[in-house]
Amino acid sequence: MVALAGQANDSAVTYHFGSRDGLLNAILRAGITRMEPARTATLPTLHPDHPHVIVDAIVRPTANELRTPHGRDFLRITAQLASRAGIRDHRPPPLLHDTALQQQLHLLETACRATLPEPLALERITLFIAFLTAALADRATRTHPPGTPPPHPDHHTFTTDLTAMLTAALQAPHPNPFA
Numbered sequence: 001m002v003a004l005a006g007q008a009n010d011s012a013v014t015y016h017f018g019s020r021d022g023l024l025n026a027i028l029r030a031g032i033t034r035m036e037p038a039r040t041a042t043l044p045t046l047h048p049d050h051p052h053v054i055v056d057a058i059v060r061p062t063a064n065e066l067r068t069p070h071g072r073d074f075l076r077i078t079a080q081l082a083s084r085a086g087i088r089d090h091r092p093p094p095l096l097h098d099t100a101l102q103q104q105l106h107l108l109e110t111a112c113r114a115t116l117p118e119p120l121a122l123e124r125i126t127l128f129i130a131f132l133t134a135a136l137a138d139r140a141t142r143t144h145p146p147g148t149p150p151p152h153p154d155h156h157t158f159t160t161d162l163t164a165m166l167t168a169a170l171q172a173p174h175p176n177p178f179a
Contacts (some may be wrong), residue, residue, distance in 0.1 A: 006165035031074035072140035079137030
């Protein structure tokens, strides 16, 4: 990580951020802060009866991070940290407390729990986060020669399809409806 930051030694990270975790938290906080206005704007339109709208409200601001170098770096890092989201045990990291993203995830949980037992709903949301961050990190690392069209769907098509796939995964039939 120090080399990626263009630094010659680990002491720069310690000096500026206190630790590697401090650096990661600073990067995550910056990304969450960039997306907060877009997420906040969606909150009045979200309702647990419309999970597709909730998924879209989570996906679009996150996918828009693909549009900048800082955003692409953020997405590559979040994919590596997705397992720390704390969804399964209701312990989101302090970074999410009192954010629009936390409210969106709560609405998504409410939507999923309407048709699934809580442990399965939480598992699906955890996998939703893992799939979302992995898909965006993968797209963030793709390159193509300058002056040539990208060999993948445009941003809007990609984001719309990703939203549809994630919504379908969350709404898949329960494997044991009598449990």
